[in-house]
Amino acid sequence: MYVYDEYDQRIIEDRVKQFRDQTRRYLAGELSEEEFRPLRLQNGLYIQRFAPMLRVAVPYGQLTSRQTRMLAKIARDYDKGYAHISTRQNVQYNWPALEDIPEILAELATVQMHAIQTSGNCLRNVTTDQFAGVAADEVIDPRPWCEIVRQWTTFHPEFAYLPRKFKIAINGASSDRAAIEVHDIGLEPVHNAAGELGFRVLVGGGLGRTPVVGAFINEFLPWQDLLSYLDAILRVYNRYGRRDNKYKARIKILVKALTPDVFAEKVEAEMAHLRGGSTTLTEAEVHRVAKHFVDPEYLALSNLDSELDALNNEHPGFARWRTRNTLAHKKPGYVAVTLSLKPTGVAPGDLTDKQLDAVADLAERYSFGQLRTSHEQNIILADVEQRQLHALWLELREGGFATPNIGLLTDIICCPGGDFCSLANAKSIPIAESIQRRFDNLDYLFDIGELDLNISGCMNACGHHHVGHIGILGVDKKGEEFYQVSLGGSASRDASLGKILGPSFAQDAMPDVIEKLINVYVEKRTEDERFIDTYQRIGIDPFKERVYAANH
Amino acid sequence: MQRIIKNNQIVDETWHLLPKDVTLEQLSNCDDYIVPLQLWREHAHALKARDGGLGVWLDSDEEAEEIGDQVGNFQVIALNFPAFTDGRNYSNARLLRDRYQFKGELRAIGDILRDQLFYLARCGFDAFAIRADKDPEEALQSLQDFSVTYQAATDEPLPLFRRR
Ligand code: HEM
Ligand code: SF4
Numbered sequence: 001m002y003v004y005d006e007y008d009q010r011i012i013e014d015r016v017k018q019f020r021d022q023t024r025r026y027l028a029g030e031l032s033e034e035e036f037r038p039l040r041l042q043n044g045l046y047i048q049r050f051a052p053m054l055r056v057a058v059p060y061g062q063l064t065s066r067q068t069r070m071l072a073k074i075a076r077d078y079d080k081g082y083a084h085i086s087t088r089q090n091v092q093y094n095w096p097a098l099e100d101i102p103e104i105l106a107e108l109a110t111v112q113m114h115a116i117q118t119s120g121n122c123l124r125n126v127t128t129d130q131f132a133g134v135a136a137d138e139v140i141d142p143r144p145w146c147e148i149v150r151q152w153t154t155f156h157p158e159f160a161y162l163p164r165k166f167k168i169a170i171n172g173a174s175s176d177r178a179a180i181e182v183h184d185i186g187l188e189p190v191h192n193a194a195g196e197l198g199f200r201v202l203v204g205g206g207l208g209r210t211p212v213v214g215a216f217i218n219e220f221l222p223w224q225d226l227l228s229y230l231d232a233i234l235r236v237y238n239r240y241g242r243r244d245n246k247y248k249a250r251i252k253i254l255v256k257a258l259t260p261d262v263f264a265e266k267v268e269a270e271m272a273h274l275r276g277g278s279t280t281l282t283e284a285e286v287h288r289v290a291k292h293f294v295d296p297e298y299l300a301l302s303n304l305d306s307e308l309d310a311l312n313n314e315h316p317g318f319a320r321w322r323t324r325n326t327l328a329h330k331k332p333g334y335v336a337v338t339l340s341l342k343p344t345g346v347a348p349g350d351l352t353d354k355q356l357d358a359v360a361d362l363a364e365r366y367s368f369g370q371l372r373t374s375h376e377q378n379i380i381l382a383d384v385e386q387r388q389l390h391a392l393w394l395e396l397r398e399g400g401f402a403t404p405n406i407g408l409l410t411d412i413i414c415c416p417g418g419d420f421c422s423l424a425n426a427k428s429i430p431i432a433e434s435i436q437r438r439f440d441n442l443d444y445l446f447d448i449g450e451l452d453l454n455i456s457g458c459m460n461a462c463g464h465h466h467v468g469h470i471g472i473l474g475v476d477k478k479g480e481e482f483y484q485v486s487l488g489g490s491a492s493r494d495a496s497l498g499k500i501l502g503p504s505f506a507q508d509a510m511p512d513v514i515e516k517l518i519n520v521y522v523e524k525r526t527e528d529e530r531f532i533d534t535y536q537r538i539g540i541d542p543f544k545e546r547v548y549a550a551n552h
Numbered sequence: 553m554q555r556i557i558k559n560n561q562i563v564d565e566t567w568h569l570l571p572k573d574v575t576l577e578q579l580s581n582c583d584d585y586i587v588p589l590q591l592w593r594e595h596a597h598a599l600k601a602r603d604g605g606l607g608v609w610l611d612s613d614e615e616a617e618e619i620g621d622q623v624g625n626f627q628v629i630a631l632n633f634p635a636f637t638d639g640r641n642y643s644n645a646r647l648l649r650d651r652y653q654f655k656g657e658l659r660a661i662g663d664i665l666r667d668q669l670f671y672l673a674r675c676g677f678d679a680f681a682i683r684a685d686k687d688p689e690e691a692l693q694s695l696q697d698f699s700v701t702y703q704a705a706t707d708e709p710l711p712l713f714r715r716r
Contacts, residue, residue: 155702278710
């Protein structure tokens with residue numbers, strides 16, 4: 001976990017001071033609504049249906065127990081006692097008062113946290129794999145690179161007023177759990193023939209109104225050039241990205257208009273000037289940052305396969321939970337555990353102040369006082385000893401975190417939708433809940449297997465519906481809330497965008513529609529096929545026919 | 553008279569900022585003018601031959617490259633922000649300073665408000681024509697908004713990681 005030095009600390013404290021004064025001037029009428037808006041947005045503050053919404057940065061999803069307790073305190077003191085994990089690994093509060101925001105930021109700063117650039121047309125929070133540093137398939141630990149990029153993004157003077165928001169994701173493993181192909185910039189490590197480290201660079205991915213899978217424009221960028229290359233890309237985008245139409249302002253539109261090859265040439269032309277400059281990364285800096293991410297003090301343990309299998313036999317519930325909510329760890333004797341924030345009946349990704357405190361305690365007792373958030377809106381304890389797994393499971397059950405549904409149909413990614421968001425066409429949380437209720441039977445749920453179901457309340461796509469195996473999008477039909485379904489999206493390696501099934505459905509039809517889709521899959525699948533595999537083999541038509549068949 | 557922030561002080565404006573549709577005939581010989589890029593394109597010779605001071609201004613959709621090898625002709629280059637949220641001229645400023653080595657006054661004009669000054673200064677602006685309805689004295693304070701910066705920029709050629 002990166003620990004701030006006095007410089008990092010001063011920067012966030014200066015920000016608190018600056019924002020306190022901006023808020024004061026706004027409330028005193030010295031700053032107009034229009035002038036204040038971009039300032040508050042760059043501090044994570046939206047004005048929503050009922051109150052402002054504050055988005056707190058959780059850089060690349062890493063939290064300590066101490067920080068988590070602060071998040072709990074803020075939920076308690078300034079909100080209605082809960083917080084929400086967002087699909088970009090951040091934490092959102094739905095009910096703070098504008099006057100309190102400077103105080104909230106001051107409290108956050110005491111635990112090295114902030115809300116800098118969590119919204120607005122600027123460089124946003126960098127995201128990565130929630131299993132960074134512990135995954136068995138890791139090539140490099142992406143977290144030092146995330147931190148280096150985070151510092152580069154923070155108050156970058158040239159790129160504070162971009163045409164549109166800008167999101168960077170970094171993957172470090174052979175599978176892509178960071179969804180880099182649907183980001184404005186995606187980075188992943190490669191080694192060249194000489195064994196030197198570099199990055200593959202993708203640009204122009206994104207969801208929203210015009211979903212696009214990005215294009216790789218550089219297959220080997222030496223690591224030393226990482227920040228200069230980001231400067232070059234952003235400079236091209238800042239100068240030539242469209243500013244006349246906010247729906248055409250993302251970098252993906254520019255890359256498409258120019259073609260990825262021409263875009264890459266423009267970046268290369270900038271690099272000709274920037275390469276070798278003072279922004280060239282040094283080994284000293286990479287080491288300075290990387291030493292914050294060395295392994296915790298792991299014990300010399302061995303894997304407990306047979307012991308755990310014996311426990312499986314005794315406790316079927318434990319067995320079930322183990323298959324879904326734990327992931328192999330690079331260290332023998334350890335395992336990574338996902339806490340499900342998707343029990344039926346709770347808005348996906350929501351947790352209360354008490355739960356936040358409980359998670360902080362669990363992290364302290366079971367996982368070196370550290371935890372992570374995931375873009376699937378769950379929480380991870382990354383370093384749990386296998387010999388404590390059963391005890392942890394018992395505690396997680398008490399805390400309501402042990403729903404064994406990670407990666408299954410009910411582990412729904414869902415935006416706040418019409419219940420909170422003023423841009424929504426339709427509600428999304430009640431749809432998630434009605435589907436969770438329909439698929440409440442665990443045997444059935446397990447039989448269906450891995451399935452990403454994502455819901456957004458409008459085409460801004462906060463709930464990533466384009467990349468769900470099943471995607472649900474809220475649409476407005478003559479003032480009524482309807483839902484459009486798409487199939488076949490994927491956010492992992494070789495990402496793909498879902499295809500629209502057909503005309504949209506009313507809210508109360510949705511559980512039936514999903515059930516019909518699942519029935520087609522269950523009938524047509526071959527052994528070992530996941531929903532997405534069957535879909536890719538048989539295409540959309542059988543699903544379409546079933547769902548739209550006239551009722552008899 | 554408009555007052556300008558220049559080198560961290562407030563001074564009275566002595567330059568005439570000319571609109572885009574100005575013609576050469578409207579200029580006197582001795583006044584100090586900041587002319588639109590188009591006039592410079594068409595009448596560079598005549599403009600250089602005048603006795604008064606010469607500056608040029610670029611709008612946010614005009615490119616620093618166009619005057620890159622001519623910057624020595626100007627005492628002032630002004631970059632216009634039609635709206636403070638239009639960030640293109642931050643990049644033009646850096647190109648003029650870092651790539652084309654412009655050493656004269658680099659002035660931000662248009663929708664210039666105090667909350668952007670810190671970034672503008674980092675990109676090489678040393679003069680700011682604060683929007684007429686705002687107080688430049690108050691704006692001056694914002695040049696001190698941050699005491700530490702991470703990136704290399706025109707005001708600080710080394711990134712923090714080479715200084716910490
Ligand atoms: C409730 C207030 C919210 C508002 C007003 C809001 C607004 C927006 C807007 C306008 C966009 C579209 C940007 C574009 O056109 O490119 C967007 C995209 C996005 N939002 Fe939100 N959002 C909200 C909440 C959330 C939440 C709670 C999450 C996480 C669960 C989230 C995650 C995202 C993501 C991931 C995208 C990006 C999709 C892309 O890559 O283009 N948003 N949001
Ligand atoms: S997808 Fe639409 S409805 Fe949902 S949070 Fe984003 S902007 Fe709001």
